Amino acid sequence: MRKLLITGVAGFIGFHLAKKLIQTKKFKLFGIDNLNNYYSVSLKRERLKILKKIDKKKLFFFKKIDISNKKKIRELFVKNKFDIVVNLAAQAGVRHVIKHPDKYFENNIKGFYNILESSRRIKLKHLVSASTSSVYGINKQMPYDVNLPADHPTQFYAASKRSNEIMAHSYSHMFKLPVTLIRFFTAYGPWGRPDMALYIFVKSILENKSFKVFNYGNHSRDFTYVDDIVKGIILTIDKIPKTNKKWGLKKNNFSSSEAPYKILNLGNGKRIFLKNYIKLIEKILKKKAKIKLVSFQPGDLKDSLADIKDTQKYLNFRPKVKIEVGVKKFIEWYLNFTKKKHEIS
């Protein structure tokens, strides 16, 4: 049975991925997380409890480890000789970075370096790592094509993730380490992050509190339901990039290399304006939001929309979940999780 490690397993995406992989019973699954307090640690622990509960075959092992601890990461890799690593551990958030850049350096750059170094030492078969739509930065060409350069980030979170992509290429080239970087586009769904828009909007509306909407509500996002994200990651796991001697840096192939290396966009491919997103939440909750329209926040992307043609071809990936269905699922989970009584449509 293949051994697979998920870093950041107590996080939103890590939890959903682990849940699905435990159910498939195809892997001996290891999960690590430092359980940091960027948001509710009890939410992270609740996610881990569910993973323990569904793991009837005892195929899932959790350890509290920080990826920025080089020694611990090396010991873990050498002891367990993983076949595949899905690296999701990172300091996320496009606004937190303004006041806390150190955390992004420590977790995302140093931490990722440790993952690369240990991966190549054990001759890992495939490293899959999380990147972000934020790398597109000031790029004006929409939808974001994965085969265009993405070298003008607007904040340090995006810079840390773009750095990961470049660091990974050097390891892939030098050590023939197969690496795939996945640029996620605004994941949402049950067990979602309390720092993200959907959670904040739903919580505020239910508690009759006002909330800020930046750029006067004119932002648009490509919201991707977490089950579609998980499906994309699982398809990626078995799609190990190969060396390609014929590759040349001609136009339109920035997402691949002569090294075993690939970058993918993982989005829904549909653009939703924030104003409409809020209207949809109001409709489901049957309740009006108290919105404070405020100006543009430095570092934010105005719009995001994934060009997923390359991903569709490469992985045979088709996102399935419509925004109306996904948002309703989140709200049902939220009401149940917070034990709030509220009728929805």
Ligand SMILES: NC(=O)c1ccc[n+]([C@@H]2O[C@H](COP(=O)([O-])OP(=O)(O)OC[C@H]3O[C@@H](n4cnc5c(N)ncnc54)[C@H](O)[C@@H]3O)[C@@H](O)[C@H]2O)c1
């Ligand atoms: N959710 C999204 O919309 C989205 C979009 C683009 C990219 N991403 C990226 O996807 C990955 C997963 O995102 P998420 O939404 O699940 O975030 P999350 O914050 O819920 O999950 C990350 C997990 O990693 C853990 N972690 C952080 N630093 C760590 C470290 N040094 N060592 C060990 N564990 C550590 C955290 O405790 C957390 O449980 C991240 O890399 C994030 O940057 C997410």
